[in-house]
Structures are given as C-alpha cells and as structure tokens.
Amino acid sequence: MRKTFNDELKKLHVRFAELGMMVNEAVFHATNAFVNHDKKLAESVIEKDYVINGCENDLEKMTLELIALYQPVTEDLRDVITILKASSDIERVGDHAVSICHATINMKGSLRIAEIEIEIAKMGEYTCQMFQNVLDAYMRKNEERALKIAKDDFFLDEELRKIRKRCVTIMQGNPKVVISGSYYNLVATYLERIGDYVTNVCEWIVFLEKGEIVELNPNTKQY
Amino acid sequence: MGIDLKVKQIKTIKIFFVDFFVIAIVIYMLLSILTTENGTSLKVLIGANESVLVIFTAIILAGLEVTFRFIRYRQNKKELDLLSKKLSDIAEGKKPGHVLLEPNDPLYGMSRTINTLENKQHNFTKNFTTQQRGYFSLIEYLTTGVMVLDQDRKIYMSNHAMSDMMGREMNLKGQIYINEIRAYDLSRLIEDSFSSHEDQHGEIRIELTNKYVDAHVVYVPVSKRHFLVMALLYDITELKEIERMQLDFVGNVSHELKTPITAITGFSETLLHGAMDDAKALKEFLAIIHKESLKLTDLVEDILSLAKIDANTELDLKEINLREYVTELLKTFKPQIEKKKIKIFVEISEDFFVVMDQNKLRHVIDNLIQNAIKYNNFQGKIWVEATSDAKNWTISIRDNGYGISNDKQERVFERFYRVDTSRSRDSGGTGLGLSVVKEYVAAMNGEIKLESQVGVGSKFIVRFPQTMK
Structure with a gap:
C-alpha cells in the first residue's frame, strides 16, 4: 500500500515538474518573442498552450484519484494539496505567457517606444529568472528561498508603476504611439501578474514546509 | 566477561582432574607391572608410603601438564588473534603488515595463505581504483553529455558536458533528476523510457543554453528487478549551424548575383528588341543597367577583399x-x-x-x-x-x-x-x-x-x- 502510494506520488511529482518546465519555456519564449518582435516564436508558444492545459487537467485528475484512493494524511496530504493548488497557479502563468504572445502578434508594425522596450525587456528577464527560481525552490522545498523570491516581486510592482507612468506621458505627447503604448501597459501588467502567481507558489512552498497558510506581500497593489 | 572467566576456570579445573586421574592410574599400573631384577615389584619396594607418593607425583605432573597446555594455548591464541586482526583489517580495506610464523608452527600454512590472499586483494583493489579513476575521468572529459539514473529516478552520475549542455549543475548524486532538469522534451524521453523500459531517441532543443542535442535514452537492465536509465546527449548545435550556413550561403550568393544579372539581361533584351530607338527609354534603361553592373562590381570587390584579408595579414x-x-x-x-x-x-x-x-x-x-x-x-x-x-x-x-x-x-x-x-x-x-x-x-x-x-x-x-x- 505504502509503496504504491509512494510510486503514485512520485509520478505526480514528475508530472508537476514537467508542467513547471513547460510553463518556464513558455514564459521564456514569450518574453523573448516580445523583445525580438518575433511573430513566429509567439505563434509557437500559443500553439503549445494546449499541452500545458492538458498537463494541468492530468494533475487535477491524479491528485483527486490519490486523495480518493489512499486518503493521505499529514505530510503526504500537504504534498498532494500543494501540487493541486500550485499547478493551477502555474497554469495561469502559462495563460499570461500566451497573452503576451497575442500582444506581440497584434502590435507588429506599430510605432515603438525605444525606452519602454528596454524597460520591458528588463522586466521580462527578471520575471523569467523569478519563475525559474521559484521552481528550484519548490523542488528543493526551500522555504527561505521562497520567502526571498516573494520579496523580489516588489521590483516588478515598482517596474510596472514606472512603465505605466512613462507610457502615459509619452502617449500624451505623441498620439502615434498610443497603439504600442497601450500594449506595453498590457504586457507589463501580464508580467507583473506572473510575479504575483510566483508569490502564490511561494506561499504554497511555505505551506508545504510548515503547514501554515500564509499571505505573502499583502496590500501592495496600488497603482 | 565474568561468566566467561568462570567457564574458563571450571574448564581448567576439569582438565586438571582428568589429567590427575589419568596420570595417577598410569603410575599405579606402572608400579604394579614393573618389577626389579630379583622379582620384587616396585610397589613393594616403596612400601607403605606408596599411595601418598603416587598422588603427590600425579598432582605435580598434572599441574605441569595444565601449565604447559595453558602456555601453548596462550601462544596459539596470540597467533590466531594476529591472523584474525589481519583478516578484519583486510575486510576494512586497510593495508596490514604480513604475519610471519616459523615453518614448524601449526598455523604456518594458514598464515601463508592469508598473506597471499592479502597480496591478491591489494592488487585487485589497486587495479579496481585505477580502472574506476580512468573510467570516471573518461566520462568526465567526454564531450558527450552523460547522466545515469537509478530506478528511483535519482541521479547516480552525471558529467561535466551534461552540466554544460543543460546550463546548470547536474552532477548532484542522489537528487531526483526531475528536480534538476529544465528541459521538457528531455524529461519526456526519460519518462517514456522509465515507463516503457525501452530505449528512446530524439533531437531536442535546450532552451536554457540554446543548444540542439541528439539525445539517446538507454534502458539498462542490471538484474531481474533492477535497472538503470542512461541519458546520452550529443551536441549537434555546430553541425546544425554549419548545415544552415551552407544552405544559406548558396541561397544568398546566388540570389545576390542573380538580381543584378536578371535586371541587366532583361533591360538589355528589351533594348535589343526595339526599345533602343526610343531615346528616353534608352537612357533610362542604360542607367539601370549601369547601376546594376555597379552593384555586381561591389559584390565582386567585397568577395575579393574577403579573400585578400586571408592572404595579406x-x-x-x-x-x-x-x-x-x-x-x-x-x-x-x-x-x-x-x-x-x-x-x-x-x-x-x-x-x-x-x-x-x-x-x-x-x-x-x-x-x-x-x-x-x-x-x-x-x-x-x-x-x-x-x-x-x-x-x-x-x-x-x-x-x-x-x-x-x-x-x-x-x-x-x-x-x-x-x-x-x-x-x-x-x-x-x-x-x-x-x-x-x-x-x-x-x-x-x-x-x-x-x-x-x-x-x-x-x-x-x-x-x-x-x-x-
């Protein structure tokens, strides 16, 4: 009994890690596609999204089956619940990556704002790094690192605020850049949202280790 | 310990008594059997004190015998201790010195065998270490990425090239591979191999390092229930690049040459087919032909200068x-x-x-x-x-x-x-x-x-x- 449960749990873990990898690649490609104005890459990310969604469905089914068949308790239950909750957060990150790709495709050909492009590239790179770190922290069950990563989210909030302000100012001065400006706002928001989901995953890492449900970075959303 | 000592004492006393009785009986029998030349037995000669004498002598002889036995035992025990210590040292992997005994010692044969065994074992270990070292450095310096997983999906071994290709440290013995790997396609291949117990093969792009690899995942059965899974990655980024460069080069160079030539051919043909009578067209077309020929000249000059740099340094x-x-x-x-x-x-x-x-x-x-x-x-x-x-x-x-x-x-x-x-x-x-x-x-x-x-x-x-x- 114990052995079969462990095997199932291992399978669940592998599938979860795979979801993480896929979403990580999606975010990486989405930001790169946006920075390099690469329509083809953006399309490939959108095409692959259904695999990510399928993987999340698989995970949900597997966790429910595990709970129903083995009635896990204590640490095992935490393991299963964390995967159930964190996988939906991670899947949402994948959806945001797709949104960024849609923006990349739609804004092709409009007049760009160079300084905002630089800021977004910076933000994208930061988000990718953060997402990779949170996956690492999850795999190693490193609670301290999770708390640190949650703190990094402030940078993204700050960056979003900066980009919004700057974008609006530039758009007021030059109506030609309104199209791209509004897309920049959108993409920056998506990136910031990804940061928030990363924070959520951090909360689940804390839960996994301590069994406490915590709220990291509360009341920081004020634009 | 106390019980041990007691058992020993009882044993010694037992031996002493057995010895004593045997010796006493032997002496008594000897005394009865042996006679002097004139026919009187020794028993009679000794006379009344006979039994006291026999007992006394028997006690002394039995005591001597036990002492002798004890000394022998001590000596044997010492040698046996030495040999057993040596054996346990060998088992622990230390290198003890040889035990030398005299040729007439009863344990001589055994000590020799143990010494030979030790030599053999030592050589064997040495060979093994050399081989292992060689094998590990071979894998470490191999340009092919190698990662060996046990059946619990834990990393048994991984080399430098593997870490290079994956863009992160992979040589983490005992870690579950899925926690370390960050390439979905590769993990899929490995998982397939775990579930199907068959070899897998595929061409994979690793996003983190932007590399193309030719991945072989090999299923290695060790015994009936144990197996290993080995991932072998061969970096084909350069090959892919060269292949693409060659294709592009041919495509580009022919395109670059073709555009001006097509223009020149087309316009000169039009001119020859009558357009040259029209003064305006003539001038315009000639200008185009000239422009295109200049482009060709540029191209040829650039190619020449590339060749020249190689020649003239x-x-x-x-x-x-x-x-x-x-x-x-x-x-x-x-x-x-x-x-x-x-x-x-x-x-x-x-x-x-x-x-x-x-x-x-x-x-x-x-x-x-x-x-x-x-x-x-x-x-x-x-x-x-x-x-x-x-x-x-x-x-x-x-x-x-x-x-x-x-x-x-x-x-x-x-x-x-x-x-x-x-x-x-x-x-x-x-x-x-x-x-x-x-x-x-x-x-x-x-x-x-x-x-x-x-x-x-x-x-x-x-x-x-x-x-x-």
Whole structure:
C-alpha cells in the first residue's frame, strides 16, 4: 500500500515538474518573442498552450484519484494539496505567457517606444529568472528561498508603476504611439501578474514546509 | 566477561582432574607391572608410603601438564588473534603488515595463505581504483553529455558536458533528476523510457543554453528487478549551424548575383528588341543597367577583399589621431547623412592617438558607420565613442535605429547574411559588410562585439590591443 502510494506520488511529482518546465519555456519564449518582435516564436508558444492545459487537467485528475484512493494524511496530504493548488497557479502563468504572445502578434508594425522596450525587456528577464527560481525552490522545498523570491516581486510592482507612468506621458505627447503604448501597459501588467502567481507558489512552498497558510506581500497593489 | 572467566576456570579445573586421574592410574599400573631384577615389584619396594607418593607425583605432573597446555594455548591464541586482526583489517580495506610464523608452527600454512590472499586483494583493489579513476575521468572529459539514473529516478552520475549542455549543475548524486532538469522534451524521453523500459531517441532543443542535442535514452537492465536509465546527449548545435550556413550561403550568393544579372539581361533584351530607338527609354534603361553592373562590381570587390584579408595579414602601422581620422571618414557619408537627416556625435577626445593600420581600420569604421546610417530611422542619431585602458582601446559605434534581435546577433557576421531580407533589399548593400569587418578586426588582433535590441538600436564595440604586433 505504502509503496504504491509512494510510486503514485512520485509520478505526480514528475508530472508537476514537467508542467513547471513547460510553463518556464513558455514564459521564456514569450518574453523573448516580445523583445525580438518575433511573430513566429509567439505563434509557437500559443500553439503549445494546449499541452500545458492538458498537463494541468492530468494533475487535477491524479491528485483527486490519490486523495480518493489512499486518503493521505499529514505530510503526504500537504504534498498532494500543494501540487493541486500550485499547478493551477502555474497554469495561469502559462495563460499570461500566451497573452503576451497575442500582444506581440497584434502590435507588429506599430510605432515603438525605444525606452519602454528596454524597460520591458528588463522586466521580462527578471520575471523569467523569478519563475525559474521559484521552481528550484519548490523542488528543493526551500522555504527561505521562497520567502526571498516573494520579496523580489516588489521590483516588478515598482517596474510596472514606472512603465505605466512613462507610457502615459509619452502617449500624451505623441498620439502615434498610443497603439504600442497601450500594449506595453498590457504586457507589463501580464508580467507583473506572473510575479504575483510566483508569490502564490511561494506561499504554497511555505505551506508545504510548515503547514501554515500564509499571505505573502499583502496590500501592495496600488497603482 | 565474568561468566566467561568462570567457564574458563571450571574448564581448567576439569582438565586438571582428568589429567590427575589419568596420570595417577598410569603410575599405579606402572608400579604394579614393573618389577626389579630379583622379582620384587616396585610397589613393594616403596612400601607403605606408596599411595601418598603416587598422588603427590600425579598432582605435580598434572599441574605441569595444565601449565604447559595453558602456555601453548596462550601462544596459539596470540597467533590466531594476529591472523584474525589481519583478516578484519583486510575486510576494512586497510593495508596490514604480513604475519610471519616459523615453518614448524601449526598455523604456518594458514598464515601463508592469508598473506597471499592479502597480496591478491591489494592488487585487485589497486587495479579496481585505477580502472574506476580512468573510467570516471573518461566520462568526465567526454564531450558527450552523460547522466545515469537509478530506478528511483535519482541521479547516480552525471558529467561535466551534461552540466554544460543543460546550463546548470547536474552532477548532484542522489537528487531526483526531475528536480534538476529544465528541459521538457528531455524529461519526456526519460519518462517514456522509465515507463516503457525501452530505449528512446530524439533531437531536442535546450532552451536554457540554446543548444540542439541528439539525445539517446538507454534502458539498462542490471538484474531481474533492477535497472538503470542512461541519458546520452550529443551536441549537434555546430553541425546544425554549419548545415544552415551552407544552405544559406548558396541561397544568398546566388540570389545576390542573380538580381543584378536578371535586371541587366532583361533591360538589355528589351533594348535589343526595339526599345533602343526610343531615346528616353534608352537612357533610362542604360542607367539601370549601369547601376546594376555597379552593384555586381561591389559584390565582386567585397568577395575579393574577403579573400585578400586571408592572404595579406601584414600590418602597415602608423600613429593616427582618431578624432581627426573619424571626422575625415565621415565626410564621405555626407550625402547619405543629409538625405536621412541623421545626426552624428563624435565623442572622442582631441588627443586620442592610436597606432594602427590606417587602411584596414578604414574598412572597419567605414562599414560600421554605413550600417548605422543604412539601418536607421529618418532623423536618427549615431554616436561614435572611443575609450582606452592600459591594455586595450575601444571604439564603439552606436545608433538608435532598427536594432537586431538576439537570435540574429550571432549571425550578422556571416557572409551574405541579412537580418530582414525584405527590408534590406531596397537599402542596397551586398550582405558582406559585417563579415568583411570581422575579418579585418581579426587581422588586427581585435575583437568585435554587438549589443542590440529590436526597436532600440545597435551598438558595435571594437576592441584592439594597445600594442600592435
């Protein structure tokens, strides 16, 4: 009994890690596609999204089956619940990556704002790094690192605020850049949202280790 | 311990009594059997004290015997202890000294066997260590990425090349591989192999390091219930690149040659078929033919200069004032600059002197400035800056033009490569400029770097050593 449960749990873990990898690649490609104005890459990310969604469905089914068949308790239950909750957060990150790709495709050909492009590239790179770190922290069950990563989210909030302000100012001065400006706002928001989901995953890492449900970075959303 | 001692004592006493009785009986029998020459038995001779004497002698003899036995036992025990200690040392992997016994010792044969065994075992360990070392360094220095997983999906071993290819440390023995790996396609192959117990093979792109690998995942059965899974990655990035470069090169060069030739052929044909009677058309078409032939000349010249750099590596060194030199060069671009209303900022101090080959440096800066103008927006800006330190000096040409995307930044130095074919055609050029620059920079022991972002601009940084050879 114990052995079969462990095997199932291992399978669940592998599938979860795979979801993480896929979403990580999606975010990486989405930001790169946006920075390099690469329509083809953006399309490939959108095409692959259904695999990510399928993987999340698989995970949900597997966790429910595990709970129903083995009635896990204590640490095992935490393991299963964390995967159930964190996988939906991670899947949402994948959806945001797709949104960024849609923006990349739609804004092709409009007049760009160079300084905002630089800021977004910076933000994208930061988000990718953060997402990779949170996956690492999850795999190693490193609670301290999770708390640190949650703190990094402030940078993204700050960056979003900066980009919004700057974008609006530039758009007021030059109506030609309104199209791209509004897309920049959108993409920056998506990136910031990804940061928030990363924070959520951090909360689940804390839960996994301590069994406490915590709220990291509360009341920081004020634009 | 106490019980042990007691048992020993009881044993000793038992032996003593047995000895005593045996000796007493023997003496008594001897006394009865043996007679003197005149027929009187010894028993009679000793007389009344007979029994006391027999008992006394028996006690002394039995005592002697037990003592002797004890000494023998002690000696044997010492030798046995030595041998057993040696054996346990061997088992622990230490290297104990040889035990030497006298040839007439009962344990002599055994001690010899143990000594031989130890020699054998020692040699065996030595060979094993050598082999293992060799095998591990072989795997470590192999250019193929190797990772061995046990059946619990834990990393048993992983080499340097593997970490290189994956872009992160993979040599983490005992970790579950899925926690370390960050390539979905590879993990899928490995999982397939775990579930199907069959070998898998596929070509995979690793995002983190931007590498193409040929991945073999091998299922290795060890015993009935145990198995290993081995992932072997062969880096084929370069092969892919060369393959693509060759294809592109042929495609590009034929395209570059074909466009002007088609124009020349077409227009000359039209002229021959009667258009030359029309004075206006004649002039216009001839102008086009001339323009296209000039393009061809440019192309051929660029190709020739590429060949020339390879052939002629000697430098003609002279001291030059960089600011004056660049300003002089910029004069030739005046018409283009004015046409696009581009502003150029030369940010080089007045007393910046360098020792260089003027001609070769001209090719480099010329080409870079030409690109900065060509791929720039209307009313764009260009900055030319120079800095120096103890070892090197650097000149950089920065623009706020179209920019080059990350994945293309490596490729712009390839011969005939164009960033955006549709946009580049009408801006002219041969697609050889930057490859010529790269060759010249290399000929002068320099380095060229590119930083760029699409929509932001590009910066070409060229670094030369202060002292030229």
